[in-house]
Amino acid sequence: MPKLIMALLGFVVGFSMLFPYINSFNVVSQFLEKNPNLVLPTQILCGVIIAGAFLSLIKIVGFIAGFLISGFLIKAIFDIVLQNNLASQQAIENLPVNPNTLGWLIFIGVGVIGGIIASRKTEFAIGLLSMILGAFLTAFYTLYGIEVLTKFGNLKAFMNGKSSNLSTISSTELAVFLGVAFVYFFLVYWLSHRKEKIKEEQT
Structure with missing residues (x-):
């Protein structure tokens, strides 16, 4: 079961995180614009590659999964808050470090903490990470579906690979997204x- 969960986690990470990043490069985005039928196969390929990587590194994948998921989530939230909060922007400007560099430092710091916690209790961490990632992705796709129907919001650009920067999402979208998640x-x-309680009562 843990292997299946890790394969699914890897596929979702590759499909939803790796593809938008790769598609942010002009060479890739221009190629896919000329060949729109290859977009979905490319997304699936990214998912399969990361799923395979997760499975091949199953012994240390708890740390890797904890590092990547916690790091990416906290950096995404940091980028969105910084983009939509003037006070945060002014506070960051007074620091002797570039905002982008600070974001990646936060990513690494939180990622390491998440990775250490995940590696110590791998089975529990995999289950918890699955629930967290599943909740965030379900919320993301729920809002994305609503935006496709209503033609409102900025998630469409991200999901279509036109933007790899989540900071384009508004503070309202962030609040709704976190609430739904x-x-x-x-x-x-x-x-x-x-x-689990029902199983315990039956035994």
Whole structure:
């Protein structure tokens, strides 16, 4: 079961994180614009590559998954807050470090902490990371679907690979996204906890 979960995690990371990053390069984006039928296969290929990498590194994948997921999530939130909060921008300007560099330092710091925690309790960490990533991605695609139907918002540009920078998302989108993600996470956690209780009562 942990291998299946890690394969799914790897596929989702490759599909949703690696592809937008790769497509931010002009050579790739121009090629895919000329060949739109290759967009989905490329996304799937990215997912398969990362899934394979996760499985081949199963012994240390707890640390890697914890590092990447916690790092990417905190950096995405940092970029969005910085983009939409004037006070934060002014505070960052007074620091002797470039905002982009600071974002990556936060990514590394939080990523290392998340990786260490995940590596010490691999099975628990995999389950927790699965719920967190699943909640965030479900919330993301929920809002993306709504925006496709309503033609409102900035998630479409990110998902279509036209932007690899989540800071283009508005503060309203961020608040709604985090709220929906929390609801999904709480729901999955409650269902999982309830299922375990039912099993204990039956045994």
